[in-house]
Amino acid sequence: MKKRFPGISLFILTVVIAGCLACGAVMTKDPAYMDLANSNTAPCRAFFFGTDAMGRDVFSMIWHGGRVSLFIGFLATLISTAVAVLVGSVSGCAPAWIDGAMMGLTDIVLSVPGLLLTVFLQAVLGGSSVIGLAVVIGLTGWMSMARVVRTEVLQLKNMDYVLAARCLGGGFFHILCRHLAPNFIPSILFMAVMNVRSAIVAESTLSFMGIGLPVEVISWGSMLSLSENALITRSWWTVLIPGVFLLVTLLCLTNLGNYMRKSGSKRHSNL
Amino acid sequence: MRKSYITIIHELGKLLLSIFLLSVLVFTMSRLAPGDPLYSYYGDQVEKMGPQEQEEARERLGLHEPLPVQYARWFQGAVRGDFGISYKYKTDVKEVIAGRIGNTLLLGGLGFVIIFGVALLLGLFCAWREDKWADRVVCGIGTVTSCIPEFWLSLLLILVFSVWLGWLPSSGAYSVGMEGSLADRVRHLVLPLTVVVLGHLWYYAYLVRNRLLEETRADYVLLARMKGLSGKQVLYRHCLRNAMPSYLSMMAIALPHILGGTYVAETVFSYPGIGTLAYESARYQDYNLLMLISLMTGGLVIVGNMFAKVINERIDPRMGLKTGGMSEEVKD
Numbered sequence: 001m002k003k004r005f006p007g008i009s010l011f012i013l014t015v016v017i018a019g020c021l022a023c024g025a026v027m028t029k030d031p032a033y034m035d036l037a038n039s040n041t042a043p044c045r046a047f048f049f050g051t052d053a054m055g056r057d058v059f060s061m062i063w064h065g066g067r068v069s070l071f072i073g074f075l076a077t078l079i080s081t082a083v084a085v086l087v088g089s090v091s092g093c094a095p096a097w098i099d100g101a102m103m104g105l106t107d108i109v110l111s112v113p114g115l116l117l118t119v120f121l122q123a124v125l126g127g128s129s130v131i132g133l134a135v136v137i138g139l140t141g142w143m144s145m146a147r148v149v150r151t152e153v154l155q156l157k158n159m160d161y162v163l164a165a166r167c168l169g170g171g172f173f174h175i176l177c178r179h180l181a182p183n184f185i186p187s188i189l190f191m192a193v194m195n196v197r198s199a200i201v202a203e204s205t206l207s208f209m210g211i212g213l214p215v216e217v218i219s220w221g222s223m224l225s226l227s228e229n230a231l232i233t234r235s236w237w238t239v240l241i242p243g244v245f246l247l248v249t250l251l252c253l254t255n256l257g258n259y260m261r262k263s264g265s266k267r268h269s270n271l
Numbered sequence: 272m273r274k275s276y277i278t279i280i281h282e283l284g285k286l287l288l289s290i291f292l293l294s295v296l297v298f299t300m301s302r303l304a305p306g307d308p309l310y311s312y313y314g315d316q317v318e319k320m321g322p323q324e325q326e327e328a329r330e331r332l333g334l335h336e337p338l339p340v341q342y343a344r345w346f347q348g349a350v351r352g353d354f355g356i357s358y359k360y361k362t363d364v365k366e367v368i369a370g371r372i373g374n375t376l377l378l379g380g381l382g383f384v385i386i387f388g389v390a391l392l393l394g395l396f397c398a399w400r401e402d403k404w405a406d407r408v409v410c411g412i413g414t415v416t417s418c419i420p421e422f423w424l425s426l427l428l429i430l431v432f433s434v435w436l437g438w439l440p441s442s443g444a445y446s447v448g449m450e451g452s453l454a455d456r457v458r459h460l461v462l463p464l465t466v467v468v469l470g471h472l473w474y475y476a477y478l479v480r481n482r483l484l485e486e487t488r489a490d491y492v493l494l495a496r497m498k499g500l501s502g503k504q505v506l507y508r509h510c511l512r513n514a515m516p517s518y519l520s521m522m523a524i525a526l527p528h529i530l531g532g533t534y535v536a537e538t539v540f541s542y543p544g545i546g547t548l549a550y551e552s553a554r555y556q557d558y559n560l561l562m563l564i565s566l567m568t569g570g571l572v573i574v575g576n577m578f579a580k581v582i583n584e585r586i587d588p589r590m591g592l593k594t595g596g597m598s599e600e601v602k603d
Contacts (some may be wrong), residue, residue, distance in 0.1 A: 224422070
């Protein structure tokens with residue numbers, strides 16, 4: 001199966017990211033300004049995507065909020081990847097009993113209900129800020145990647161070149177950076193892209209449930225947190241439009257991630 | 272024979288140790304998190320109580336002692352099956368959970384059965400039509416559904432089926448006064464179930480598909496084809512059978528995630544299950560309730576992982592060192 005380069009996804013993603021980064025140029029109104037006279041207005045010429053219950057312009061909020069959502073996605077992934085690489089490679093290189101203990105602990109952390117872990121970390125780290133939330137999401141999402149890194153390291157560490165590097169006196173971090181990482185990065189790259197995706201989902205879900213960002217901090221998630229009221233007033237645009245933006249971004253990330261995935265075998269099916 | 276007894280005892284010991292550590296972890300985490308459990312017990316009345324009264328209330332609930340003592344007290348009760356009372360509901364936590372667990376088991380269990388039934392069929396279908404247009408269409412739709420955040424899907428379903436069309440109810444597990452009616456329960460179950468199923472389905476279907484595609488590239492397929500079996504026969508009789516261990520271990524790992532992962536659907540649809548209970552207890556420091564729910568869901572995860580490992584090792588002894596084939600990628 002030949003993989004096609006996901007050009008369209010990359011293009012859309014670039015447009016969304018560029019639009020969010022340069023939101024000052026794209027926005028037509030101040031996203032935080034509450035125009036109470038025009039609350040719950042359907043999409044029209046003045047408000048491209050309508051306004052929400054607090055009279056804020058949805059079109060401007062999307063670009064402004066996208067910045068926060070994407071930032072959280074990337075920062076959380078950076079954190080979770082760093083933790084995963086560290087835990088995975090230490091565990092893979094360490095003697096068997098440390099390895100067993102570390103993986104056992106990882107399993108236990110994995111079995112703590114995700115919700116509790118999030119609520120706890122958030123309470124301890126003060127997670128209602130953007131960076132706090134990114135840290136919380138990052139610290140709850142490293143476990144499965146750590147396992148993959150460990151499996152890879154277990155195979156790699158017995159290679160002759162690693163042995164040679166160790167004989168020459170190379171320290172742990174030297175070997176990790178120069179010999180191990182280049183070999184396992186391809187297999188976690190796909191996971192990292194998927195982690196960006198799940199971090200964005202986590203942000204929006206948490207904000208929606210009221211334990212993420214407050215309504216004043218505009219993000220795609222917090223925009224949707226008002227949508228239960230929107231269902232009653234039937235202002236579908238405040239539910240549909242941010243969600244579609246979210247969905248399209250996630251879809252593009254998925255396509256990109258799948259493209260990066262190590263393709264199994266290039267052979268043809270024998271069937 | 273003797274060896275397998277030792278293995279069983281060894282695994283059982285590991286299981287108990289894991290659950291013990293889990294309980295310690297959850298206990299300390301929940302108590303270190305800021306927030307006052309008195310609010311959970313007395314509601315807003317706490318604000319009217321003087322410091323003296325608050326102190327007394329804390330003493331009655333056993334919250335004044337140092338953490339290790341509190342844990343020991345909890346542990347003593349727990350081994351005897353006494354998990355304490357819920358601060359919010361003021362009855363035995365087991366009763367609180369018993370009243371709700373049926374709903375979650377129904378939602379999650381039904382979801383689990385549907386997900387794995389359909390995932391297998393979809394995986395087979397896609398592997399059979401690999402890279403033909405049918406496979407591409409299914410993969411395309413599947414990727415889109417796997418990207419939709421669960422809460423947004425719920426909102427969308429409510430918007431379409433409850434608000435616009437008015438066909439299905441948007442919240443609860445049954446209408447007031449219709450507790451016994453099966454049709455009513457089914458009507459309330461349709462939307463949350465759709466969310467639970469669509470949230471997980473493609474992930475597993477795709478894994479099944481890829482696993483089968485891996486199989487179709489093996490040499491034995493060529494041999495079977497040369498013997499004169501049709502492609503379909505090879506797929507069903509040989510490839511499917513070889514993919515079965517990974518499918519089973521995937522199921523073992525997925526069960527707790529699907530059962531425990533219903534809280535988004537439960538919250539949006541105000542479905543009275545364990546998920547909403549867990550959310551409440553974690554947010555409002557209902558310690559005893561939180562402990563039992565965490566132990567139940569966490570224990571399920573640990574047991575599920577163990578089953579997956581055993582399945583892999585039993586069916587394919589080469590798996591001894593590697594942990595799980597497909598299971599490696601199963602999400603948390």
